[in-house]
Amino acid sequence: MLEELFRLDNKIIVITGATGLLGRKHAEAVACYGGTPILLDLSQQAVDDFANELNAKYKVDSVGFSIDITDEKRIKNNAEKLIERFGKIDGLVNNAANNPKVEDSKKVNFSRLENFPLDIWCDDIAVGLTGSFLCAKHYGFAISQNPNGGSIVNISSDLGLIAPDQRLYTKDGIDNDKQNVKPVTYSVVKTGLIGLTRYLATYWADKNVRCNAMCPGGVENGQPESFLEKVNKRIPMGRMASASEYQGTLLWMLSDASSYLNGAIVPVEGGRTAW
Secondary structure (H helix, E strand, O other): OHHHOOOOOOOEEEEEOOOOHHHHHHHHHHHHOOOEEEEEEOOHHHHHHHHHHHHHHHOOOOEEEEOOOOOHHHHHHHHHHHHHHHOOOOEEEEOOOOOOOOOOOOOOOOOOHHHOOHHHHHHHHHHHHHHHHHHHHHHHHHHHOOOOOEEEEEEOOHHHOOOOOHHHHOOOOOOHHHOOOOOHHHHHHHHHHHHHHHHHHHHOHHHOEEEEEEEEOOEOOOOOHHHHHHHHOOOOOOOOEOHHHHHHHHHHHHOHHHOOOOOOEEEEOOOHHHO
16 A cells, blocks of 8 residues: 555664664664664664664664674674574665774874875775675575565765765865865775665565665764855755654665665765756
């Protein structure tokens, strides 16, 4: 029925980075529409507390696990435990990523490409890209064994579609080689997720496993007014998003409302990439 298209009743949805700003909103949307959010993040206490909150509010059976998504053995074991407990997995939201903000010293700005540390590069790629691959490998395979198939949603970014405008981060009175920039790993990870999306979209399509990418823009979250003024001028709608404005798109991508959507790269960024 048309009114049930967006429902997620009895669907088991794995969400990585589930206790972060957007991860929490993703999980709330799933629970609100009847799904069971499986919360993955680093802190067991944080996922337990959040699962209890969701269960009390939405009367679901959410459960949380402390998992480093770069640890393939832990992911494989967790996927097997979920199958034992729930009998299936219906969806995966690859949301986890490092927030690549590199602390500066007084002499060197480590956010800049020429100074960017190799160990931070490796860690950002491991979490944001390798972790998504590993989750798709094991949770995605479990979805492919579900007779009804399911949906994988990769959370990319508008910066997977366009280059970061480094002018947003400049400050007066600072030499060019000392100015802050958006670190290189963010663009690389988010662009890589688009490639992973297209690969997965064709890989299990015969088993009715769809894979799509959401490319959200920035979220207003206490940034300085000077920054907001600059970035808002670069968005046709004239503002950044609120954290809850991506929930509708996520529900669409996970639910039967998007049953013929596969391999799509969906910008949700107020029109920023249209300019």
